[in-house]
Amino acid sequence: MQLRNRFIKSGANEGMNVEGAPSKALVKHHRELAAGGVALTTVAYGAVSALGRTLGNQIWIRREILPDLRVLTDAVHAEGGRISFQITHGGAFVTGVRVKGPTMSASSGINQAGLLQGNWRQRAMNEADMARVTGEFVEAARLCREAGFDAVELHMGHGYLLNQFISPLSNRRRDGYGGSAGNRVRFPARVLSAVKEAVGKDLAVIAKINVADGVPGGATAEDGAITARALEAAGADLLVLSAGRNVESVWFTFGSPMNVEEMSRVLQGSWLQRTAIRLAARSVPKGLQFREMYLLEYSRHIRAAVKMPLAYLGGVKSLANAQTAMQEGFDCVVMARALIHDTGLVNKLQSGALTQSGCTSCNGCVAYIYDPAGTRCILNPPNDPALNRVRASAA
């Protein structure tokens, strides 16, 4: 896959789905990103099975939604962009769906992430589960190819199923899939090589990984390097370097605390969810201040460990930041918030109309994952909710 420039839109839950399929709002959003100059736009969180969803309205990749996916890929291609689908499985991280029986994960025990929905137990996956889930990733990637995607991104960070294997916070196995960092990445690397073998001639196969988990007892920078080397050996075409875990260290993913006020406003009715958010906010280190390129030191460690293409992510907000990333040996930059704030940013950087994003890194947009109209920057006008009620392929 060749890209027209080095700017990638990060997979960032758009909240723009209906009946587990893309809505017209999702098509509009990614069309605007492509028209705004982004080389590769990533559609966030496509569950490889119904059980892999974390929220009820998420896209669940299946043949029935191919016409909707095709509208999405056509819209981006018409603007000269490329499009990737983040394919993933939540495992035990299921916050918005009630699962029958225990959720699946690397290890068994109490499931912190599932408590709000009553998914309070999790069980350790066995070989048969691993074979089935590998098959689900392969089938999802094949459907993405059929729908016209240029790439798939396997989500191996932030605490979802594949990360539940990689991180010692959730992997307490005593077999060949637990213990050392090399063992913990075995199953995710196997999934990647199966996907690569199935679609690798036609699609780029990307993995999003954690450079570190950011909390004591979590994956370290050295673990991140071992993970990267294993995925390089498994045939990944590009690694997107992220960080943090949704339950233990979401502030590390964003380089700043969650926006508790905005979250409470959007989630109005649910006192339980709001209490959980306030409790999670307490884990934020005192005095945490957002810094541009807040993951650079960790990402350098990965740069030194592998030769393959790497995408720098985390607090890229200016042309200068992107240039720094290139000088540091990264091949491209990946941005979420700066492009949620302004889908036309890349063209503006290119023309010289702007050198700096106006995003304030307040994390208000994260709350709007749960809004009926989908994610938006709180500095911008609201989205049209009507567009988010209609499937992409509807007449």
Ligand SMILES: Cc1cc2nc3c(=O)[nH]c(=O)nc-3n(C[C@H](O)[C@H](O)[C@H](O)COP(=O)(O)O)c2cc1C
């Ligand atoms: C509204 C919002 C939703 C997000 N949802 C996802 C997601 O579904 N999958 C994912 O891998 N990362 C998600 N992220 C994290 C971003 O992809 C990215 O890793 C993070 O925002 C740091 O990049 P930035 O500094 O460029 O914003 C989300 C971020 C935002 C702001």
Ligand code: SF4
């Ligand atoms: S709400 Fe807007 S300003 Fe705040 S982080 Fe999101 S995109 Fe940036």
